[in-house]
Amino acid sequence: MTQPVRPPADDGTLVRIRGLTTVLNGKTIFDALDMDIPRGKVTAIMGPSGTGKTTLLKHITGQMHADAGSIHVDGRNVAGLSREDLYKLREGVGYLFQNSALLTDFDVFENVAFPLRQHTKLPEVLIRNLVLMKLQAVGLRGAARLMPNELSGGMARRVALARAIVFDPQLILYDEPFVGLDPVALNQVLKLIRTLNKTLGITSVLVSHELAAVQQIADHVMLLSNGKVVAQGDPKTIADDGSPWTRQFFGGEADGPIPFRYPAGDYATELGFAGAPK
Amino acid sequence: MSAREPVRNNVVTQSLAQIGLCGLFLLTLLAAIPRSFRYLRETTRQLWFVGAMSLTIIMVCGLFVGMVLMLQLYHVLSIFGGTSASGMVVALSVYRELGPVVTALLFAGRAGTAITAEIGLMRATDQISAMEMMAVDPIAYVATPRFLAGLIAMPLLCCVFCAMAVFGGHLVGVTWLGIDNGTFWSNMTAVVDVRTDIVNGVLLKSLAFGAVVSLIAVFQGFTTPPTSEGVAYATTRTVVASSIAILALDFVLTAFLM
Amino acid sequence: MSQPRSSYAVGTGLFIVLGFAALAYLATQTSSVANVRQGDSYTLQTQFTNIGQLKERAPVKIAGVRVGQVQSITLKPDHDVADVTLSIDKHYDHIPQDSVATIFTSGLLGDQYVGIEYGSAKQVVADGGSLARTKSTQPLEEMLGKFFGAGGVVDNVGGSYTVKANFTNVGTLSAGAPVKMAGVVIGSVQSVNADPVQLNARVVLAIDKRYDAIPDDSAAAVFTSGLIGTQYVAIQPGGSPDTLKDGDEMILTQSAMQLEDLIGKFLVNGSSDKKPASEK
Known part of the structure; x- marks a missing residue:
């Protein structure tokens, strides 16, 4: 079940992005972006807010399509996949949502069991054991019968993580996994990401600042x-x-190549002073 | 005046666009029916929420509609000495019009809004995206089961409503106002026809209304902006659009089925 | 999780059962389920000259008891009578061949149905057989006439011959009105037309073939049944040895008395000349 850790080689690129260009509502999000995400490593994508980090993850999973360019995940072109193939690809990709996105109708156990129930016909005993194993991995086996609204933010994110790894994916995408967590919860999630990467060899892509x-x-x-x-x-x-x-970014300076101001017209003109007599 | 023109035009085109999108959405829903057979359990669960949970309101309202109808009819018909026909008139008006229409309006208010709000919130909390990421088609798993559940629940609810209305009419007419029990039933059974009144009236109309209401509810849930404001607005729109659609469709269906 | 899951299933199942129970209740307890009962039945062919408001699936009754329904109503292009097929419950398979099928109206304004009045013949009609004797639906005027004793009209399709009679005034006599002899209906008025040459009313009477021994010097009179009833043609037999044949003309006629004339005669000296001859 476990993906063997592959040594970094020349073909050690799991996600290969070439010339990705996306324009959303007239704003260019990606401008001929090239990116290689290595296999078996933890890759962090950083950047100021609004640079399209989450959009990039949606491109990788085929939830959004780019205007130009290509994305290959494990050698397959995401944009060219049929619905069935795309879904097959997604079964091998875990995705941790910013707000966990647990299904509110189900308790913790059923949330983690959900992908198994939808895609396999495993016997109930096996599902139970698999789910409990994943919950144990995130330390929440005791919370199996809680409902999502009874969980704290950190716990919900760990449940979501357990759900994301229930199929032992080869790639997990983390969308802002540290936002809104207290230091203890943050360190727990951090430890989990590292453990999953080291023990299971799961390629991890983190979007964070x-x-x-x-x-x-x-x-x-x-x-x-x-x-x-x-x-x-x-x-x-x-x-x-x-x-x-x-x-600028790591020093946290307010202004620099990353502009402080959103692009706008001339300030004086907009205030109506341009034509004023001197 | 001329300044208003584009605005009104805009409303018209917007409404047309909504209807068009809704139609396309229906096609998507129907296309997803074969795929949603895998989620039969989910359909059952939705049938519980939209159908069984609406039973109480439907039964209480049906009872009172039958009671008040009988009370009104009794006083009007007593002028002509025709009170014995009041049971028959209660049955006919409930089967042909009031049953399907009132049930559908209640259904839109009770179940339609719940569907819209639930789907809207699922979108707002990324649950729909999460399903897509887990390779579960949200149309087949979320939309179609709710649509099918509405389609199945409406005729059943309408039958319960009609039965309760007849029971309410009997309660007031026979028990309270003293119409003869035998006269009440014989006049009713002599006139009510299975095909024109029960199949065409109760079943066909409520099936059509169920389809329309659940389509609108699911559509609004899926197209609303995923914010709390958007969900609130979509819920209101579900009730308004459903009510208009029910009454307009009722006219068309009556014209065709009569 | 299996606990709440199965409770959903049970609740939903209960809901569905309740819904169908309500449907079954509506369909069987509050409606005329017999309308869709198509089980053991056999068919009879009948013909009517006028079916009025009779519809398919209208009830067929014997002695007021429902025994079947109207299966189909058709009109062949070369016929002037409607073919009505009745579907009758197998229980009632002893209908004499000379029974009369009549289109009745339930109440004054109710729906129409087919009533079968038993004849006296020994032979019974078989499946697919036909009832030759029928009575068609009657306009309201004739029904009112019936209340006042004018009696019904036997159509006897194809079994009549026609004679002509000229009247100076037919009053409100109209086609379809009964023709009676000794108070018994023997036929009906086929047409009432104004004669352009003699300037009087030409009435064609269709008389049942059974009454083929009417003397040719018999008199025809337009009578009114009761005070406000409809009018009919009464034939008063003469003494001639020759009988009326198809197409013959009756010489002796007595025109209609106008109610206004009668009343006027009683009240005022002299009569008013207002004759509402073209009332109909």
């Missing part, structure tokens, strides 16, 4: 801005590579 957390676990960091990868490397080197992008 929690610098400290990312530096703890990521093997590879990509900094996304203005629709392009502006810097990448391992977390140690990228922080001191000296480019203005990284300096």
Whole structure:
């Protein structure tokens, strides 16, 4: 069941993005983006809010389609897949939503069992054991009968994580896994991501802007801005590579290449002073 | 005046666009029916929510509609000395019009809004996206079972409503106002026809209304902006659109079936 | 989870059962289920000159008891009579061949149904057989006439011959009115037309073939049944040895008395000349 850890090789790229271009509501999100996500590693995609990090994850899973360019996941072109093939691909991809997205109709156990029930005809005993194993992995076996509205944010995210790994996927996409967690819960999630990556060899893609957390676990960091990868490397080197992008982002400066202001027309004109007599 | 023109035009085109989208959505729903057979259990669960949970309101309302109808008819018909026909008139008016229409309006208010709000909230909390990510088709798993459940539940609810209305009419007419029991039933059975009144009236109309109400409810849930404001607005729109559709369709169906 | 799951299933099942029970109740207890009962039955052919408002699936009754329903109503292009097929319950398979099928109206304004009045013949009609003697639906005027004793009209399709009679005034006599002899209906008025040459009313009477021994000097009179009843033609037999043949003309006629004339004669000296001859 467990995916063997593959050594990083030349074909060690699980997700290959080439020339990705997306325009949403007249705003260019991605501008001929090229990106390679290595197999078996924890890759963090960082960037200021609104740079389309979540959109990128939706592209990878085929929930959204780009205007141009291609995305290959494990050698398959996502945009060219039929509905059945896409669904087959998604069975091998876990996705952790920002707000956990547990099904409110079901309790914790049934939420984790949901993908199994939908896609397999396993006997009830086996489903039960599989689900309890995954819940044990996230430390919530005792909460199996709680309803989603009885869980704290951190617990809900761990349940969602258990659900995402129930099929032992080869790729997990984490959409802002650290947002809104207290330090204890954050460290628990952090530990889980690392454990899953190390023990199961699951390729992990993190979208986040929690610098400290990312530096703890990521093997590879990509900094996304203005629709392009502006810097990448391992977390140690990228922080001191000296480019203005990284300096601003990791230094937290208010203004720099990442603009403070949303693009707008001339200020004085908009206030109505342009034609005023001097 | 001319400034208003584009606005009104806009409303018209918007409504037309909504109807068009709704029609396309219906096709999507119907196309997903074979795939949703895998989720039969979900359909059953929805049948419980939209059907069985609506029973109380349907039964109480049916009882009172029958009672008040009998009371009114008794006083009007007593002018002509025709009170014995009141049971028959209660049955006919309930089977042909009041039963399907009132049941559908109640159904829109009770179950339609619940469906819209539930789907809207599922979208707002990414549950629909999560299903897609778990390779579960949300149309086949969420939309079609609710649509089918509405389609099945409406005729059944309408039958219960009609039975309760006749019972209410009997209660007031025979027990309270003193119409002869035998006269009450014989006049009713002499006139009520299985095909024109029960099949065409109760079953066909309520089937059509059930389809329309659940289609509108599911459609509004799936197309509303996934925010709390959008969900509130969509819920209101479900009731308004369903009510208009029910009454308009009732006219068309009556014209065709009579 | 299996606990709540099965309770949904049980509840939903209960709901469905309740719904169908309500449907069964509506269908069997509050409606005329017999209308769709198509089981053991056999068919009879009948013909009517006028079916009025009779509809398919209308009840067929014997002595007021429902025994079947009207299966189909058709009109062949070359016929002027409607073919009505009756579907009758197998229980009632002893209908004499000379029974009369009549289209009745339940009450004054109710729906119409077919009533079968038993004849006296020994032979019974078989499946697919036909009832030759029928009475068609009657307009309201004739029904009112019936209340006042005018009696019904036997159609006897194809079994009549026609004679002509000229009247100076037919009053409100109209086609379909009964023709009576000795108060018994023997035929009906086929047509009432104004004669362009003689300037009087030409009435064609259709008389049942059974009454073929009417003397040719018999007199025809337009009578009114009761005070406000409909009018009919009464034949008063003469003494001639020759009988009326098909197409003959009756010489002796007595026109209708106008009610206004009568009343006027009683009340005022002299008569008013207002004759509502074209009332109908």
